[in-house]
Amino acid sequence: MISFAAPWYLLLMPLAAGPFVLHLLNRRKMKRTQFSSLFFLRKLRERRFRWLRLRDLLLLILRSLFLAFLVLALAGPVWKGRFPLGKDRxxxxxxxxxxxxxxxxxxxxxxxxxxxxxxxxxxxxxxxxxxxxxxxxxxxxxxxxxxxxxxxxxxxxxxxxxxxxxxxxxxxxxxxxxxxxxxxxxxxxxxxxxxxxxxxxxxxxxxxxxxxxxxxxxxxxxxxxxxxxxxxxxPANTSILDAELYPVVPLPGEGQTLRASIRHSGKSIQKQLTLWVDDRVVDERKLNFSAAERDIEFKLVHSGQEVKVALEPDSISADDERFVLASGAKTLRVALVGDADSYFLELALRAGSGVSVQKVSPASAATLSPLAYDILIWDGASALSAEISAAASRGLAILVLLDGEVADVEGIFNSRGGASQQGFDILAPSSLFADLEEKDRRQIRINRYARLQPVAGKVILSLSGGDPFLIADTFQGISYLVTRFTPQHTDLVYRALFPALLNRLVVFVAGERTERERFIGDTLRVRVPTGKAILVETPQLHYELAPHRVGPGYEIEFASTLRAGFYKIGNQTFVVNPDPAETSPxxxxxxxxxxxxxxxxPLGVSTPRNLWFWFLILAAACLAVELSLVMAHAFASRRKPGDERLK
Amino acid sequence: MKSEDILKPETLARLRGLDLKARLVVEGFLEGLHRSPYKGFSVEFSEYRPYIPGDEPRRIDWKVYAKRDRFYVKEYQEETNLRAMLLVDASGSMAYKSAALSKLDYATTLAAALAYLLIKQKDAVGLATFDTQINTYIPARASLKHLRMLLSRLEGLSVGGETNLANSLHGLAERTRKRGLVLIFSDLFDDPEQVLLALRHFRHRKHEVILFHILDPMEESFSFSSSLRLVDMETKKEASLDPRLVRAEYQKALADYRTLLSSTCAEHHIDYNPIRTDQSLEYALFRYLEKRRRLR
Missing domain, CATH: 3.40.50.410 (von Willebrand factor, type A domain)
Structure with a gap:
């Protein structure tokens, strides 16, 4: 069934009769000439005249069809095939x-x-x-x-x-x-x-x-x-799957690197990759991409908070840019619960920059507010206490440093192995330790080790051989470090490195809870102390939202994360990116x-097809046939009269 | 006016009176003839002249050779009792004219000139005109009074309707009993088979036939430039066409027709002469004298 997008053009259809009308008018105007006899023309009539009349008729039809097809093309014909769904109510x-x-x-x-x-x-x-x-x-x-x-x-x-x-x-x-x-x-x-x-x-x-x-x-x-x-x-597409900065917390004098994971499908192509820091272009590279995944690294020479890496837009534009928020700019507020052996950990934490440590009692840990602390570190736990669970349920990031034989830590792990005296190199795939030199990695040795099988959680940092070192209980939001930072528990040679490593771990765990990556469509929630309206800045617009009461405090809830970029709610910044899983082919x-x-x-079954192009082709075909007939006519007419005159 | 000019159709078109035209044509023609090889076909003795290579040996006077020991050739003025019939097609198509003379004007002028020439040579000449039927039939006579009558008829000749050439020629062949020379002036727009059959009828009656196939230059070239509606002058039927498209086919059909006529006429010893109305009458007169020479 054909319908028309602009049916009013069909009013021009009578134009198609124009050639016939002109033909009839010309016939009436044709000059009458006396001729001696149609004797020879009568002889031709049978053969040639039949073809000539046919040719004239053909020309008329072609001209009419040309105009008709042109009008039809203007009217925007659309072919709708049979629709597979029923017509019932x-x-x-x-x-x-x-x-x-x-x-x-x-x-x-x-x-x-x-x-x-x-x-x-x-x-x-x-x-x-x-x-x-x-x-x-x-x-x-x-x-x-x-x-x-x-x-x-x-x-x-x-x-x-x-x-x-x-x-x-x-x-x-x-x-x-x-x-x-x-x-x-x-x-x-x-x-x-x-x-x-x-x-x-x-x-x-x-x-x-x-x-x-x-x-x-x-x-x-x-x-x-x-x-x-x-x-x-x-179609061919290039996607930025991920972008991360490492080290998350740089050591003094140490630079940061941005690593962008890029996947390309389709033919090899050259594209420009641009790095932005705080809305300034700091690096541009022309790169060749083939059908594979590759990592591109940028050394960040400029410090900044908001980092964006962007490709030239292609068939899918949403996955051509990725935003990263650099952390470490704000002071991390740490609540520490420990025992007598925790002095070494406390010293190490205090030695790190950007960390404020407040020792709290185990009893008060359950009532800590996430508004007052970014992370609770429980040093030397041998079981999952009610206070830890209570603090986790309030939204506080928790890092538990396990004490004693891990197999004895009740309710957390099923032990499948025993202690090892050998120690293991930390060869983690995570970016937490990626910036360490190889010799430094070898020197970080852990004397106490247990083969662990998490009950419910994910391995964040593994030892060589795949055994977990830093484990997160994603259900409760509690992270476990399977060692303690005491002189007895490690023979770390370079003690100067220890505070930075600890700092890095703490920032990571705190960030997991508060600054994890959000995807477009996610709802952003921020605890605020009062019910006063808060400014929300998004990549497009700024809003002023009133928080609503949740439990003892207030919370801002923002769900309109429609575009990738940085969202600021009060003094907290979120980064929102498109979900890279959506690029899966x-x-x-x-x-x-x-x-x-x-x-x-299939999609095409019901997709109406625009036919204007085909009608234009038909019109062009009519024109071509007509031109060939007219040119043949012109060629025949070029013969000089009297060429065959008898001498 | 030069003698050759008088034979041109455009000159003749300016002249009035067919007798004048005929006389001027013949005199102009004969004046030119003194310089031509046609002199010498008469039977009445005119003079002797020395033999020159190319002369027919039979024309050498052997008695003079015996006396003078040189070859001399006798020249004659022709004297005969030849009976000639001029058959002029007066059908509607003969009125067509794109040049100075219509086909009928050309035919009547040529017929008048030949009548004049024939009478001048003491031959008897008759006249018949026809279209679908025989309109005029004047038996052959050799008097000057008869010539004036012929010229008068020719001058008053007007075109009729359609041609039934074959039928008319058959009728004329039947009516012309005494053998003689038959000169036909027509555009021959008829079924060629029937026309040739009629011509053979004359041959069957032992007539010598000279056929002047008269066509207008436009009929030959068909050089109309744009689409038009042609009206048949005989039947009044019409045909709308683009002449540029049919020209080649038309010319081929005409050439085929002429080839058929020419070959068939040659086969039956009929002298076929295609002639255009823009051609000089001299050509037609030569054709007559050629034929006349063979009849001697």
Whole structure:
């Protein structure tokens, strides 16, 4: 079925009859000439005249077709193929994937979404969701109907023409969220649907990460699920997957390095990589990228807080820049719980710059406020005390230095091995110790060692052979160092290095809790002492937000992290980046979805196709044939009259 | 006025009175003939002249050779009882004119000149005109009074409707019983098979036939420049066409037609002479004298 984007141009269609009209007028105006006899012309009539009349007719038809095709091309013809969804009245939730990986095909996704909306029969109701939340609160309702369900107070009842405008105005977000949340919302919306047919339609680029949840999700028989997915692979793209500064806390006189991990897919290409520090360009490099992942390092000669590394934009622009916040500029407030052996640790902490240490009693540790301290260090614990758990639950970063045989630390680890007298080199992959010279690494030896298996947590810093050294209980937010910093526990030769290493560990653990990387779409929360309005600075706008009461204090909650960059809430700065996982080129397997009873269609099946170009081609073809006929005519006419005159 | 000028169609077009035209044409032609090899076809003795290489040996007077021991050739003024019939096509197509003379004007002038020449040589000459039928038939006579009548008829000749050339020629062949010379002036716009059949009819009656196929230059070149609607002067039928596109085909059809006529006429000893109305009448008169010489 063909429709037209600008049907008023079809009013010009009578022009196509112009050649015929001109032909008839010319016939009437044609000069009448007496000639002796048509005797020889009558003889020609049978052969030549038939062809000439045919040629004239052909020319007329070609000219008319040329004009007709030209008018049709102007009218913007659009071919809409058969739409796979039924025409029955239905409650429909349309999920339009607007994650940033859809950028190269987002126009097609929107066309498909518009087609879904266009094909709704009268009386159908539809809600349109985008995972980034750009249209999260919008419920579009077809005529003759009421709202599908109150999604929010911002529900709008919009006529059909407005749907198109709203969908057309959408741009791909910088969010990297999967569609799970949108799916859950769709299920909730359809719970109270009244139509016999309830349907979820997903329009996506088919990225495995975004849709993988569908292979595990229970699809009820009462809901039809249709997916329009892009089958083609992603175009060539270069992504900055990660950027980090190391050392996190530089030693005195030591510089910092920015390491950017970059992945390229597609043909080899040369691109410019630019490093910004506090909004100033400090380095620019032309680099060749082939289809692989590589790390690029910049030595930072300028100190600064806000660092950005950016590539020239390509097919997916959201992943072409990455922001990093340099730490160490503010004083770290440490609460220390220890025993008699903790004097060495305290001295080491106090020797480090930018650290203020306050010794607290174990009993008062449970009531420490995260507003007053950045980290609680519990030196010499042999069990997970209630005070530690209480402090962790208040949002305080906790570092526990374990005492005694690790196997005896109750409730934290399952011991699988015994103590070793040999000691182990620290060859950690983490950037915590990456700047140490090889000889220094060998000299940091730990006399006490236990083979550990974390119950619930992740290994942050491992010894050689993969055995954990620094372990984080990510559930409670407690980090464990499997050693104590005492003269007895280490034979560290260069004691001058010890405070810096300790400082680095503490900053890391504190940063894990307070300054971990946020992704676009995440909610930023900041504890504040009073209910006074706080200024929030984002990459686009500045807001003044009033905090709301949470427990004994107040909290600012900011959810509109729509773009990558630095967000300042009060005196705290957050860095927000696009989720690098969104750059994954893995596609969902259609068969996996079909096994779950989900109907899957390639994106192009329902995408209306603009035909104006083809009509222009047809018009050009008509013109070409006509020109060839006219040129043949001109060639025939160039013969001099009387060439065949008899002598 | 020079003698050769009088034979040009554009000169003749300016003259009035067919008898004047005929007389001027013939006199102009004969004046030129003194310098031409055609002198000597008469049967009435005129003079002796020395033999020159190229003369036919049979024309050597052997008695004079016996007396003078030199070759002399006898020259004659022709005297015969030749009967000639002038058949002039007066169909509508003969009125076509793109040059100085229409085909009918050219045909009547040529016929008048030949009548004048024939009568001057004491030959009998008759006249027939036709289109779809025979309109005029004047038997051959050799008097000056008869010549004036012929010229008068020719001068008053106007075109008729369509041609039925073959039918008319068959009728004329039937009516012209005494053998003689038949001179046909026509554009021959008819079925060539039928026309040739009719011509063979004359040959069957032992007539000598000279066929003047008269065409207008435009009919030959078909050099119209733009699209037009052609109206057939005989049938009044119309055809809209772009002449540039059909010109080559038209000329080929005409050439084929002429080739057919020429070859078939040659086969049946008919003297076929294609002639254009912009050509000098001298050519036609030569053709007549050539034929006349062979008839001697």
């Amino acid at each position: 239905a409650d429909v939730v349309l999920i339009l994937d607007d994650s940033y990986s859809t950028e190269p095909r987002f126009a097609d996704l929107k066309l498909t979404a518009l087609r879904v909306l266009d094909e709704l029969s009268s009386g159908s109701r539809v809600a349109l969701l985008t995972p980034s939340g750009a249209l999260w609160d919008t419920t579009v309702i077809s005529t003759h109907s009421t709202s599908l369900q109150n999604v929010s107070s911002q529900n709008t009842s919009a006529p059909q023409t407005e749907w198109g405008d709203r969908v057309q105005a959408l741009t791909p977000s910088q969010s990297g969220r999967d569609l799970q949340a949108a799916w859950n919302m769709a299920r909730r919306l359809l719970t109270n649907g009244s139509a016999a047919t309830r349907r979820i339609v997903i329009v996506s680029d088919g990225q495995k990460r975004a849709l993988d949840f569908l292979t595990r999700e229970h699809i009820g028989e009462d809901i039809e699920v249709h997916c329009f997915l892009n089958q083609t692979s992603l 893995a596609r969902i397997n259609f068969a996996d979805l079909q096994k779950r009873g989900i109907e899957v269609y």
